[in-house]
Amino acid sequence: GESVGLHLPTLSVQEGDNSIINCAYSNSASDYFIWYKQESGKGPQFIIDIRSNMDKRQGQRVTVLLNKTVKHLSLQIAATQPGDSAVYFCAENQSDYKLSFGAGTTVTVRA
Amino acid sequence: NAGVTQTPKFQVLKTGQSMTLQCAQDMNHEYMSWYRQDPGMGLRLIHYSVGAGITDQGEVPNGYNVSRSTTEDFPLRLLSAAPSQTSVYFCASSPNSQGNTEAFFGQGTRLTVV
Numbered sequence: 001g002e003s004v005g006l007h008l009p010t011l012s013v014q015e016g017d018n019s020i021i022n023c024a025y026s027n028s029a030s031d032y033f034i035w036y037k038q039e040s041g042k043g044p045q046f047i048i049d050i051r052s053n054m055d056k057r058q059g060q061r062v063t064v065l066l067n068k069t070v071k072h073l074s075l076q077i078a079a080t081q082p083g084d085s086a087v088y089f090c091a092e093n094q095s096d097y098k099l100s101f102g103a104g105t106t107v108t109v110r111a
Numbered sequence: 112n113a114g115v116t117q118t119p120k121f122q123v124l125k126t127g128q129s130m131t132l133q134c135a136q137d138m139n140h141e142y143m144s145w146y147r148q149d150p151g152m153g154l155r156l157i158h159y160s161v162g163a164g165i166t167d168q169g170e171v172p173n174g175y176n177v178s179r180s181t182t183e184d185f186p187l188r189l190l191s192a193a194p195s196q197t198s199v200y201f202c203a204s205s206p207n208s209q210g211n212t213e214a215f216f217g218q219g220t221r222l223t224v225v
Contacts, residue, residue: 009151013129034213043115043201044154044218089153099214101153103145 019077021105023090026071032093035064035075038085038104047075047088055072077107085109113137118219124192124224131186132220134202141183142205144214145177151173154201160171160185180189192224 013019025033031052036044048059050066050073057064063076073090087104094100114142121190130201136143144159146169156169174196176188185204199221203214 036216041219043203043218045216046213049213091153098144098156098159101155103151103153
């Protein structure tokens with residue numbers, strides 16, 4: 001079946017460097033995508049979203065890129081900080097109003 | 112500003128016991144949903160509701176019941192707990208049911224079935 005997935009389960013990044021987290025999706029009908037951050041013991045927290053009519057969207061220190069041709073989504077975090085250590089999930093809006101989540105990428109920031 | 116509130120935060124059940132996980136939101140959101148999160152996996156949708164009096168099944172509904180008698184509350188009932196239901200459960204709400212807005216999540220309920 002169609003699903004959302006992340007390329008790598010873990011990512012280790014040096015503090016101050018940029019982080020790139022990737023996500024592949026297979027449902028070409030999906031029109032809305034969200035990135036969530038989940039810290040240990042907490043619920044997922046919204047980071048940024050993007051609609052399918054856009055290729056790029058920027059927030060504070062974060063940028064989401066959407067490549068519909070290859071069905072690829074990425075989250076870029078600029079100047080990664082220790083507080084960015086968390087699990088990051090991408091989610092896609094299925095046609096029947098349900099969000100489908102990937103398995104998550106654990107980001108660890110090295111001091 | 113409470114947002115989405117889940118109770119309890121932790122629960123241990125014996126196999127066969129029943130219980131209700133509570134979820135309440137104070138944002139007047141139409142759409143509410145329940146997910147379970149297992150190690151190494153993303154969140155999987157159990158049940159959802161697009162408004163008071165309306166519920167529907169998600170990806171993994173077996174063993175769970177829900178009801179939506181008010182806009183604010185969306186309880187999840189485990190009818191006869193099984194070890195396979197050991198998981199972390201998250202309730203979420205969204206402003207509308209169109210699926211094109213962010214979902215706000217509660218802090219989760221960690222359930223262990225022994």
